[in-house]
Amino acid sequence: MKIAVCIKRVPDMDVRFKIGANGTSVDEAGLKFDISDFDGYAVEAALQIKEKANAGEVVVISLGADNVQETLRKAMSMGADRAVQLKHDAPVFDSFAIATALAAELSTGGYDLVMFGRMSIDTANQATGTMVAELLGLPIITAISKLDFDGGTVKARRELEGSYELVECPLPAIVTIDEGIARPRYPSLKGIMAAKKKPLETKPAQVGEQRYTLDKMELPAERAAGRIVGEGKDAVPELVRLLKEEAKVL
Amino acid sequence: MSAGHVLFTILFVCALGFFAANIQRLIGELQLGHTDDARWNDLPTRFGNFLRIGIFQEKIFRDSIAGPMHAAIFWGFGILTLGTIEFLLGGVIPGFSFQPYFIAPVYAFFALNQDVWAALVIAAVGMALFRRLTKRVKRLQGAETHPNDPLLILSWIAALMITMFAYEAFEMVAHPETLTPMLRPISFGVAMAFSWMSPSAAAVAHDLAWWTHGLLVLGFLNYLPYSKHLHVVASLPNVFLSNTSGPGPKGVMKPMDLEGDLEVFGAKDVTDLSWKSLLDGFACTECGRCTSVCPAHTTGKLLSPRKIMINVRERLESYAHAADKSTVADRTLLDGYITEEELWSCTSCGACVQECPVSIDQLSVIMELRRNLVLGESRFPEEVMPAFESMEQRGSPWAFDPGDRGKWAEGMNIPTMAEMAERGERPEVLYWVGCMGSFDDRAKKTTVAFAQIMQASGVKFAILGQEEKCNGDPARRMGNEYLYQMLAKDNIETLDKYGVRTIVTACPHCFHQIGNEFPQFGGNYDVVHHSTFIESLLAQGRVPIVQELHGPVRTFTYHDSCYLGRYNDVYDAPRETLRRALPVINLVEMPRSKDKGLCCGAGGGRMFMEETVGKRINVERAEEALATGADAIAVACPFCMTMMADSVTSRDANVQVYDIAEVVAGQLRT
Numbered sequence: 001m002k003i004a005v006c007i008k009r010v011p012d013m014d015v016r017f018k019i020g021a022n023g024t025s026v027d028e029a030g031l032k033f034d035i036s037d038f039d040g041y042a043v044e045a046a047l048q049i050k051e052k053a054n055a056g057e058v059v060v061i062s063l064g065a066d067n068v069q070e071t072l073r074k075a076m077s078m079g080a081d082r083a084v085q086l087k088h089d090a091p092v093f094d095s096f097a098i099a100t101a102l103a104a105e106l107s108t109g110g111y112d113l114v115m116f117g118r119m120s121i122d123t124a125n126q127a128t129g130t131m132v133a134e135l136l137g138l139p140i141i142t143a144i145s146k147l148d149f150d151g152g153t154v155k156a157r158r159e160l161e162g163s164y165e166l167v168e169c170p171l172p173a174i175v176t177i178d179e180g181i182a183r184p185r186y187p188s189l190k191g192i193m194a195a196k197k198k199p200l201e202t203k204p205a206q207v208g209e210q211r212y213t214l215d216k217m218e219l220p221a222e223r224a225a226g227r228i229v230g231e232g233k234d235a236v237p238e239l240v241r242l243l244k245e246e247a248k249v250l
Numbered sequence: 251m252s253a254g255h256v257l258f259t260i261l262f263v264c265a266l267g268f269f270a271a272n273i274q275r276l277i278g279e280l281q282l283g284h285t286d287d288a289r290w291n292d293l294p295t296r297f298g299n300f301l302r303i304g305i306f307q308e309k310i311f312r313d314s315i316a317g318p319m320h321a322a323i324f325w326g327f328g329i330l331t332l333g334t335i336e337f338l339l340g341g342v343i344p345g346f347s348f349q350p351y352f353i354a355p356v357y358a359f360f361a362l363n364q365d366v367w368a369a370l371v372i373a374a375v376g377m378a379l380f381r382r383l384t385k386r387v388k389r390l391q392g393a394e395t396h397p398n399d400p401l402l403i404l405s406w407i408a409a410l411m412i413t414m415f416a417y418e419a420f421e422m423v424a425h426p427e428t429l430t431p432m433l434r435p436i437s438f439g440v441a442m443a444f445s446w447m448s449p450s451a452a453a454v455a456h457d458l459a460w461w462t463h464g465l466l467v468l469g470f471l472n473y474l475p476y477s478k479h480l481h482v483v484a485s486l487p488n489v490f491l492s493n494t495s496g497p498g499p500k501g502v503m504k505p506m507d508l509e510g511d512l513e514v515f516g517a518k519d520v521t522d523l524s525w526k527s528l529l530d531g532f533a534c535t536e537c538g539r540c541t542s543v544c545p546a547h548t549t550g551k552l553l554s555p556r557k558i559m560i561n562v563r564e565r566l567e568s569y570a571h572a573a574d575k576s577t578v579a580d581r582t583l584l585d586g587y588i589t590e591e592e593l594w595s596c597t598s599c600g601a602c603v604q605e606c607p608v609s610i611d612q613l614s615v616i617m618e619l620r621r622n623l624v625l626g627e628s629r630f631p632e633e634v635m636p637a638f639e640s641m642e643q644r645g646s647p648w649a650f651d652p653g654d655r656g657k658w659a660e661g662m663n664i665p666t667m668a669e670m671a672e673r674g675e676r677p678e679v680l681y682w683v684g685c686m687g688s689f690d691d692r693a694k695k696t697t698v699a700f701a702q703i704m705q706a707s708g709v710k711f712a713i714l715g716q717e718e719k720c721n722g723d724p725a726r727r728m729g730n731e732y733l734y735q736m737l738a739k740d741n742i743e744t745l746d747k748y749g750v751r752t753i754v755t756a757c758p759h760c761f762h763q764i765g766n767e768f769p770q771f772g773g774n775y776d777v778v779h780h781s782t783f784i785e786s787l788l789a790q791g792r793v794p795i796v797q798e799l800h801g802p803v804r805t806f807t808y809h810d811s812c813y814l815g816r817y818n819d820v821y822d823a824p825r826e827t828l829r830r831a832l833p834v835i836n837l838v839e840m841p842r843s844k845d846k847g848l849c850c851g852a853g854g855g856r857m858f859m860e861e862t863v864g865k866r867i868n869v870e871r872a873e874e875a876l877a878t879g880a881d882a883i884a885v886a887c888p889f890c891m892t893m894m895a896d897s898v899t900s901r902d903a904n905v906q907v908y909d910i911a912e913v914v915a916g917q918l919r920t
Contacts, residue, residue, distance in 0.1 A: 014640075014649045030652070030716075032643040186635055189508070189515050189625035189732045 001056040001149075001171075003046045004111045005080070006102055006129070007039040009064060009071040010122040017219065024214045025091065035071055038117025040184040042177040045147060046115055047079045047185070057081050059109065063101055063205050065089045077187035077195035086205035093123075093214045099131035100208030107136055113154065116176045118143045129176040139169035143178040254457075258341040258464060265468035272475035273483070276532065279570045283525035292497035296490050299609065304489040309607040312846075313539065316381070319374045320607075323407070326371035327482075333364040333414070334467055341464055361433040365418075368411045369436050375408045389538035394557035396478055396536065403479045406470055413463035415440050420456035424449045481535035485608035488533035491526060492609035499766035501600050501817040503617055506731045516621025516729065519582040520566045523618060530610040531563030540602035540612055545849040546595035550864020553595035555602035555612035561587035562615060584619050593619050594631055597867065598727050598854030599812040604845050620729030634728060637858040641733055645719030645740075646685040647858060655688045656715035658697050662705075666715040667748045677712040679704075679778075680750045682764065684757035685720050686888035692895060693888035699915035700756050700780050706918050707792040711754070717744050721763040728855035735771065738763075742773035756780040756911060758813035758887045759853075766818070779814055781824035781886045784914055788830040795917040797833055805836040807880035808910075809871065809894060810847035811887035821845070824886045824910050831914040838878045848874065850885075850893035857889055872897035876905060883907045 011017070011031040018027040035043065043060065050056045060075040062068040063086040072083035086105055092098050106114055116129035126142075133140035145164075146157035155168045156175060187195075229235045229242065243250045290296075302308045307324060311317035340346040349357050381387045382400060391397075418437035422429055423444050431438040444452065474480055494500065504524075506515075517523045540555040541547050547554050565583045572578045581587070593616055602612045623629045637647040644652050656666065670677055681701065686693040704711050722737035741764075745753075753775050755761050765777030787793045806828055814820045821844045828835055842848045851867030861867065872894060875883045883898060885891050885907060895907045 012643045014644065014651065016651050016653055034643065183632070183635075186628050186630075186638060188628035189512075191628070192732065193512070 001049060001053060001112045002059070002110060003049060003056065003113045003115060004059045004061055004106055004109060005039070005042050005046045005075070005115045006061050006132075007043065007071060007075055008036045008117070008120045008122075009033050009062060009068045010036040010120055013121060019217050019219060024217050026217070033067070033071065035074055035184075036117055036120045036122070038119060038121065038177055038179065040117070041179055041181050042115040042117050043075050043078055043080060044182040044184040045177055046113075048182055049113075049147070049149075050079075059084060059111075061086065061102065061105060063088055063092070063098055063207075066202075069200060069202075072200055073195050074187065076198045076200070077191040078185055079191060080198075082199040083201070085200065085202045087202050088205040088207055092207055092210065094208075094210040094212050095125050095127035096131055097208040097210045099128050099135055101205040102128065103132050103135035104206045105203070106132065112171050114138070114172070114174045116174070118176045118178045126176075129174060133174040136174070138172055138174050140174040140176070141167050141169060142176045144175050145178045145180045147175065147177075147181065252344065255342065255344055261464075261468060262338060262342060265472055269471050269475070272472065275570075276475060276480075279566055280525045280528050280532075282521050282566065282570065283523050283528040284521075286524035286526045288493070288498070289491045289526060295497040299492070299495050300486065300490045303495060303607070303609055304486045307607070309605070309609075312605065312607075316387075316537075319377050319381075322367075322370045322374040323378075326367040326374070329363050329367045330371070330414075332360065337414075337463070338467070358433050361430075362435070364414075365434045365436040368414055372408060372411045375404050375411075379404050389542035392536075392538055392541065392554065392556065394536075394554060394560050395538070399478050400536075403473075403477060406466065406473070410463065410466050410470065413459050413466060416459035417456050417463055419444060420447075420452045420459055423447050423452035424456055478534070478536050480532050481608060484529060484532035485535070488529050489609045491529065492611065494603050494606070494609045494611050499762075499818070501598075501603070501613065501762070501813075502766050502770075503726055504614070505735070505770040506621070508732060508735060514622065515625035516623075516731075517615070517618035518584045518622045518626065519579075520562060520569055522622070523562065523583075523615060527562060527611065527615050527618070528566055530612070530615070531559050531566060533608045533610055534559040534563065535608070536560060537607065539605040539607065540610070543601040543605050543846070545597055545599055545601065545851060545867045545870070549867050549870050551595040552589070552863070553592045555616075558588060558592070558612050558615050559610055584622055588619060590623060590629060593623065594859060595863075596620075596854050597812075597849045597851055597856045599849035600816040601812075601846075601849065604816050617727070617729065620727075621731055622729075624729035625732060630728065631859050633860055634855065634858050637724060637855075638728075638730060638733060641720050641722070641725055641737060645737065646689060647720060647724050648685065648689055650685075650689040652716050652719075654716075655683070655718055656713060658683075658688060658694045659701065659713060659715075662698070662701060664701060664705075665712045666717070667712045667750070668715070668717065670712045671748055676749070678710040679752045679754045679783075680745075680748075681711045681713050682721075682753045682755040682757075682760050682777075683713055683718060684755060684760045684888065686892070687756055688718070690888060690892065692891060696756055696888060696891065696909035696911050699909065700784075700911040702915050702918060703784060703787070703793060703911060704754075706794055707787045709787070709792075714744060719744075721760050721768075723759040723763040724855045724858065726763075726767070727853070728858075738768055738771050738773070742768055742771055745773060745775065750775060752776045752778065754778045754780055754783045756886075756888065756909065758811040758818070759889065762813045762817050779818070779820055779823070779886070781814065781827055781910055782820060784911060785823045785827045785830065788827060788914070793914065794919045795831060795914065796919050798917075799833055801834055803834050803836050804832060804882060805838055805878075805880045806832075806882050806884050806913075807838050807840055807875050807878045808843075808884045808886075809840070809850065809875060809890055810843055811885065811890050812847065812849050812853055814886055815847055816845055824884065827910050828884055828913060831910075831917050838880055840874050840878055842874065850887075850890040852889040852893045857892075866897065868893035868897040869901075872901055876902055881905055884910050884913060886910050 011033055015031060020027040046058045050058050058080045059082055060072055060080045061084045062072050068085055072085060076083055086101050119126040130140055141156045143158055144156035145159050148155040152171050153168050154171055154173050158165050158167060229239045307321045310320045336348045382390055415437055418434055419440035422441035474482055514522050536556060538556050544553060544555055565587050569578055596616050598613060600613060640649045641647050683697055687697040719741055720737055721741060722734035726734035753764060758779060761777055761779045764775060808825055825837060828837060848871050849867060850871055883894055885894055891909055898905055898907050
């Protein structure tokens with residue numbers, strides 16, 4: 001099976017962000033970048049499908065400036081066979097514009113399965129995968145936690161509130177991956193060395209028209225410091241009053 | 251020349267030839283290993299080790315019962331070998347004796363020693379058999395050992411001694427005219443018991459004993475290469491060639507060349523180990539001292555350092571003997587003999603290495619195998635993954651924001667190197683805080699305490715703030731050399747940017763890593779642990795402390811950190827610091843302390859792994875500390891602090907765990 005996994009380079013979320021000077025981007029100084037979490041699950045799931053079948057190819061695709069090459073190498077160090085960079089130096093915010101570029105690339109690849117993370121962990125639009133499916137006229141199953149194949153059919157499980165559903169559709173298809181499907185492997189040094197020699201193709205991205213732009217980015221307001229009401233049981237009535245009147249949680 | 255001499259000469263030559271062939275075979279097996287650097291450098295240190303540890307049996311005497319016993323056999327063997335040479339030459343050259351070649355008193359001394367030491371050897375062998383068969387000493391047991399081999403060897407040694415006495419005694423009975431009772435008093439005593447024999451019968455008995463002895467000697471020589479008793483041949487060279495007691499710093503891991511085209515990462519099989527590790531396998535005599543002090547083993551984990559070494563030799567021999575080399579790969583050292591679970595149980599505390607009487611380095615085998623698991627196959631306990639990822643992403647094994655690294659210092663008026671450099675100033679020392687000291691709430695109290703001591707003592711120091719990164723020790727000890735070198739090189743670049751020379755740190759892992767392992771990558775700094783630093787400040791009278799000479803007596807016990815103690819021999823500075831800070835202190839020692847100290851359980855990356863098998867190591871250690879009756883436990887390592895504080899407070903809420911810096915800071919005049 002020939003599988004494409006579309007991955008996004010995102011900043012490490014455990015670091016405090018600063019807004020850049022232009023007010024519409026994150027200050028990248030001191031930030032570390034990696035594959036977006038859900039995309040990492042998708043890469044792992046793709047590799048497991050290939051390993052189980054002991055056949056096929058996993059191609060990773062990312063859109064962006066040359067720094068996405070590092071992200072693509074990481075995916076190849078995990079085991080992806082080759083990579084495609086859709087080169088576009090300026091950031092693109094419109095999911096549809098991104099989807100257009102990806103669809104153009106994917107339409108010529110002859111893929112049986114295209115995988116996305118359920119969403120990127122930085123902008124969390126949850127849109128690109130679905131839009132690509134629409135543009136390519138392919139069936140899509142979103143946010144899946146389990147994946148299986150039966151001949152030319154993909155069978156997927158989707159977690160719902162307190163229950164789950166099993167969905168199937170014919171291949172070729174697009175799936176977006178939720179967490180819980182597989183923990184991404186840690187690249188071995190063997191993998192890292194091998195990845196240096198794997199093919200990474202760079203093409204200009206055919207980004208579509210951007211119909212919306214990012215106006216402003218702001219950090220959430222700092223949380224106010226906590227307050228100690230008092231100690232011992234004498235403080236309880238005051239605490240209850242505050243919870244009722246100020247916090248309005250009781 | 252009699253027929254007997256001709257026959258013996260033939261046997262002797264054959265035996266020597268067979269022995270030489272076997273040694274040749276063993277050397278060939280060693281050559282299956284990798285090359286190893288620096289084994290012939292610093293000859294004075296090596297000869298020193300050879301004398302202290304080898305000839306004078308320094309480490310053997312760490313066991314006060316088995317020590318003298320083994321030394322008697324070892325020294326006895328050395329002395330008796332001189333007699334054996336005389337004996338063998340006598341077998342080849344009719345009537346040969348050393349006697350005409352030496353002045354009488356020298357020969358008399360030689361002969362007397364033969365008798366006395368043979369008797370001591372018999373006594374020691376008897377004791378050894380008693381320990382194995384009757385007392386069943388625990389460390390001598392173990393599923394991985396070859397329990398019949400030592401019994402055979404001990405009996406063989408006893409038979410050698412008995413036949414020696416027999417042929418000497420029967421010679422006396424057969425030729426009473428040559429009697430020299432003072433030279434061989436014990437043989438003479440035996441001869442007295444057989445004085446009823448006729449000289450001709452005694453001559454026959456002598457020949458019988460002589461031949462038995464001769465065959466036993468030649469047989470013993472040739473049994474050695476097949477036995478665990480090969481240590482007789484291998485251990486002295488091993489002590490000489492070992493680096494476990496120097497030259498160079500102890501416990502240092504070998505750097506991997508990551509630029510080269512590596513085929514195997516670390517070691518998967520014996521052929522990936524250094525020849526020195528293979529020689530370690532030959533030198534091991536399965537005494538079990540390593541395993542008996544292993545914190546993992548003694549708390550019920552699968553790891554046994556002795557088994558690691560036995561496995562190395564077993565695998566090497568099976569590899570070397572396999573006729574069809576294509577089947578050899580079926581059962582590699584890793585997985586085929588040694589399991590992943592054993593390897594991940596190791597805390598890298600170095601107790602096994604410290605204890606080994608023949609300077610075997612069990613740790614380096616464990617670490618090379620770990621490297622293969624991580625770098626080659628990406629196999630490790632899953633809870634380790636976040637630590638690896640965080641070290642890579644954030645420069646700390648814990649997922650804290652690197653921007654918060656210097657947060658503990660807010661309001662303390664402590665400059666960063668960057669700030670000092672901007673002002674064109676240079677600090678006296680750089681305070682390397684470390685990840686725990688920067689982020690862990692408990693360890694931060696130590697950090698602040700140490701900073702306060704330096705401030706109060708007028709030490710001009712700076713920190714790196716968010717430019718500091720994990721030194722990489724956890725990554726390296728967990729086999730992730732790639733990540734380690736990345737961190738080490740980043741840090742060296744930062745340190746060199748500021749021209750840093752002297753570094754103080756409160757973390758023994760940072761201390762060892764930066765001081766002893768960074769030089770592998772060109773980072774050369776004077777690194778001082780805070781225990782040594784505070785002690786010298788106190789000794790110079792620079793620390794303004796309140797000297798309470800009449801206060802209540804507090805009882806402390808100090809828990810040694812492995813990376814400070816065994817790795818770097820810093821045992822006295824933390825204790826001395828406590829004594830100087832608290833002049834009326836009652837410092838009590840745990841049964842296992844200083845170089846016999848028990849690990850807290852956090853080293854070797856164990857800090858980041860679950861401990862689900864057996865008793866928790868920190869519980870074992872806390873119980874030992876509490877049993878001293880101390881009302882406070884002092885540590886000098888943030889890892890030890892976490893482990894001890896966790897286990898102590900849940901057992902006895904009245905006992906506090908302090909870092910030595912906190913104790914001193916508590917005495918500062920305000």
